[in-house]
Amino acid sequence: QLQLQESGPRLVKPSETLSLTCTVSGGSISSSSYYWGWIRQPPGKGLEWIGTIYYSGSTYYNPSLNSRVTISIDTSKNQFSLKLRSVPAADTAVYYCARSDVPYGAVGTGYFDQWGQGTRVTVSS
Amino acid sequence: EIVLTQSPGTLSLSPGERATLSCRASQSVSSSYLAWYQQKPGQAPRLLIYGASYRATGIPDRFSGSGSGTDFTLTISRLEPEDFAVYYCQHYGTSPLTFGGGTKVEIK
Numbered sequence: 001q002l003q004l005q006e007s008g009p010r011l012v013k014p015s016e017t018l019s020l021t022c023t024v025s026g027g028s029i030s031s032s033s034y035y036w037g038w039i040r041q042p043p044g045k046g047l048e049w050i051g052t053i054y055y056s057g058s059t060y061y062n063p064s065l066n067s068r069v070t071i072s073i074d075t076s077k078n079q080f081s082l083k084l085r086s087v088p089a090a091d092t093a094v095y096y097c098a099r100s101d102v103p104y105g106a107v108g109t110g111y112f113d114q115w116g117q118g119t120r121v122t123v124s125s
Numbered sequence: 126e127i128v129l130t131q132s133p134g135t136l137s138l139s140p141g142e143r144a145t146l147s148c149r150a151s152q153s154v155s156s157s158y159l160a161w162y163q164q165k166p167g168q169a170p171r172l173l174i175y176g177a178s179y180r181a182t183g184i185p186d187r188f189s190g191s192g193s194g195t196d197f198t199l200t201i202s203r204l205e206p207e208d209f210a211v212y213y214c215q216h217y218g219t220s221p222l223t224f225g226g227g228t229k230v231e232i233k
Binding site: 103108 | 126156158160162168169170171172175181182213215217218219220221222223224225226227
């Protein structure tokens with residue numbers, strides 16, 4: 001059974017970099033059938049897509065965050081990671097990693113069929 | 126960017142009743158690339174429907190999705206106690222993918 005687990009600091013200071021890692025177990029992150037994504041949810045609000053990565057390293061980012069985001073993948077560790085730079089308080093949210101099923105011909109974006117439990121990150125001094 | 130508008134914001138119903146949730150897109154969603162999720166407090170979203178009408182693995186058949194183009198619907202035929210939650214629609218296939226603002230289904 002596939003499981004995803006987010007890890008990383010729960011508290012980040014404004015203007016610093018938020019870094020999270022998603023560890024995948026019960027399946028290979030190198031599968032050509034799936035992509036891997038990050039989604040966040042501010043307290044009491046809806047869901048926002050951050051970006052998606054393929055095992056080859058191809059990345060797709062939300063343009064609203066594109067200048068501050070980097071998603072990377074480490075197939076040897078079965079992990080993928082998120083870095084969000086220069087964070088303001090508005091980046092406080094629960095951050096989820098998830099597996100994405102992307103239809104053939106789609107532009108690196110799909111639906112998310114398996115999710116991690118989420119990790120709450122607070123941006124505060 | 127495709128904007129998804131969900132209505133109503135809140136739906137107050139009793140167990141056993143039928144729930145009809147709407148998701149309207151600001152432009153046509155190609156190939157019916159529309160998904161629905163259920164989220165309960167403190168939990169991650171759970172995929173219910175993809176491709177507008179295909180149930181995800183393990184999803185009860187009381188959940189059904191329909192629609193195409195710009196108008197999509199999630200129907201719960203008979204609400205069970207565990208179905209009271211927030212539901213989100215999401216389009217995919219083009220970037221950026223976006224989510225609707227959610228519909229809360231609460232117990233009347």
